[in-house]
Amino acid sequence: MNAGHPTITIDLVLDRLQTKDILRAVLHSILFHRLFGTVKPITFEVVDVTMPGVDDEEIKQLVEDKVDAFWKGIEGDANKRGQIVVTFSEKRPRKSWFLMGEEEIPWEQWIINAEIRQPSERERQKFNADLASTLTKSLQTMLTHASSERGRAAVPLITNASSISPFPIKMSVKVGGVEVA
Template identity: 75%
Template sequence: MSTTTPVINLDLVLDRNTAKDVLRAVLHSVLFHRLFGIVKPKTFEVLDVTMPAVDDRETEMLVDQKVDAFWKAIEGGVSKRGSIDVTFSEKRAKKSWFLVGEEEVPWEQWVINAEIRQPTTDRERQKFNADLAATLTKGLRTMLTHTSSETGRAAVPLITVAQGISPFPYKITVKVNGMEVP
């Protein structure tokens, strides 16, 4: 396994009408490609792009909670930019002089950078939606390419526990203006 944590960036320019749907679809797609437990698949249709998703109540609630937190922070703040980070970790034994326990060590991070813009005319909206659909398709290609590449496969630690939807802990973090949003 590599000693550096791979970071995969996905850059999105969103509008108010589709922002939540796009963010949900992208988060679900990342999780679909990186959860190694028993995953029941489903799909999202966003701007005529079919994206894979995880059909799991807890996962859906977590994704919805983080997308809503991102949206509230963007709506309530001055900045119309932020990120949603998905960090996958493994539990390793932590040994020190007096303590024995576990620590979570990241093995991969996905950073979804999002900026909200609003097209003003119908022509701008059509171009905006076409560009966003192309960006989503490119993002899916990035996910597939990375997860099936030698680097993407080498980043995944050995799976020693096969229970639940993911054998590894993962965390979704929302940041706006460089500060973490609860």
């Protein structure tokens, strides 16, 4: 799957009640660290962890659509596991004799693997503490990668700074290995 670009994986075990809020916060946090335009920040409070986000209507709608698609896909899946893949690409002229135009070449990919569990009331406190720890580590991973030499080197030359993202962003949702809309 990795064709020379960094792939960062975040594994989450979520409670059914908090799934949407946490996925929303994680996706926003990734975008917050990887958008290069003028970003108006917002924050998300999930299981006592403050996560950064992007206050932009298009971004909010994209995240909401993918979280809803994940939720609908999970509802019909017996395993209650899925993933959201965020791919950042750059547009390059197509290098082909027969095809003209541009092609999108990925330069970084984030994979969020999520599993839904239903902890009992007795297990809930430990479950939430573990989830808070996982989210904190996820934020640390985002910060470390985005500020690392490898993370900075992955970013192509920015040639268009007219929008919040000079690069195409694609999010796909997979449940049971099958992409859902």
